[in-house]
Amino acid sequence: MLDIKKFSKVYKDGKKAVDNISLSVENGDVFGFIGHNGAGKSTTIKSVVGILDFEEGDIYIDGHSIKKEPLECKSKFAYIPDSPELYEHLTGIQYLNFVADIFGVPEDVRVKRIKEHAGMFGITESLGNLISSYSHGMKQKLAITGAIIHEPKLLILDEPFVGLDPKAVVVLKEIMKKMTAKGNAIFFSTHVLDVAEKLCNKVAMINRGKLVYSGTMDEIIQNQTLEEFFMKELKDEAFIDSSKN
Numbered sequence: 001m002l003d004i005k006k007f008s009k010v011y012k013d014g015k016k017a018v019d020n021i022s023l024s025v026e027n028g029d030v031f032g033f034i035g036h037n038g039a040g041k042s043t044t045i046k047s048v049v050g051i052l053d054f055e056e057g058d059i060y061i062d063g064h065s066i067k068k069e070p071l072e073c074k075s076k077f078a079y080i081p082d083s084p085e086l087y088e089h090l091t092g093i094q095y096l097n098f099v100a101d102i103f104g105v106p107e108d109v110r111v112k113r114i115k116e117h118a119g120m121f122g123i124t125e126s127l128g129n130l131i132s133s134y135s136h137g138m139k140q141k142l143a144i145t146g147a148i149i150h151e152p153k154l155l156i157l158d159e160p161f162v163g164l165d166p167k168a169v170v171v172l173k174e175i176m177k178k179m180t181a182k183g184n185a186i187f188f189s190t191h192v193l194d195v196a197e198k199l200c201n202k203v204a205m206i207n208r209g210k211l212v213y214s215g216t217m218d219e220i221i222q223n224q225t226l227e228e229f230f231m232k233e234l235k236d237e238a239f240i241d242s243s244k245n
């Protein structure tokens with residue numbers, strides 16, 4: 001569903017933020033992308049969704065290259081950034097109908113999905129209000145409701161659990177599980193390792209732009225927690241670095 005192949009990203013100032021990473025997300029996967037601050041997660045995600053361009057490697061969504069066939073790719077996935085920027089002058093329901101129109105979601109289907117997901121998040125009564133009056137968490141809930149209105153084959157999220165209240169975290173986890181049970185895939189970055197451990201069947205860890213692990217969660221947590229694995233990987237890296245000096 002998502003194939004990242006030998007992808008590197010160098011920013012204009014010469015900073016190599018991501019260095020030759022490859023990974024594959026398959027149908028039905030809940031794939032967690034973990035790493036410390038500045039490791040390269042958002043850079044990778046923004047390149048996957050076509051916001052950032054890049055020279056080295058390629059990224060395929062359902063077999064289409066984001067570089068060469070961006071429109072085909074964009075019809076298959078939905079992306080929720082860490083701080084969604086929505087059209088503040090629209091009401092919640094106008095925004096949801098706008099997204100549903102873009103993706104050609106039939107009236108009866110969109111009504112059903114809005115009722116279900118806005119209801120789960122508890123924002124139904126606010127849908128008639130302007131988005132400019134929403135709190136940060138409400139905007140996130142609306143962005144998620146909009147993103148899944150066309151049942152994307154691939155849902156891409158950058159730090160989805162930050163800023164959500166505990167009930168919304170439970171709801172989002174439920175939505176993610178339901179999506180993947182239908183054979184769709186999810187790729188998301190997170191610092192919340194205990195959620196990733198419980199939710200993800202696969203995980204990749206990036207450290208200073210390089211991939212240090214990509215594989216199944218089961219392999220990692222045979223005799224340690226994901227947090228222990230994460231700390232060990234970072235410690236090993238620090239040891240290798242200091243041994244060079």
Ligand SMILES: Nc1ncnc2c1ncn2[C@@H]1O[C@H](COP(=O)(O)OP(=O)(O)OP(=O)(O)O)[C@@H](O)[C@H]1O
Nearest residue numbers: 011013015017035036037038039040041042043044
């Ligand atoms: N526009 C930019 N120009 C130059 N360097 C950048 C730019 N954006 C990010 N970087 C650098 O690229 C590296 C990776 O940043 P990125 O935002 O991808 O990290 P991240 O893993 O998402 O971090 P966080 O967990 O803090 O969100 C960092 O060293 C960062 O300073």
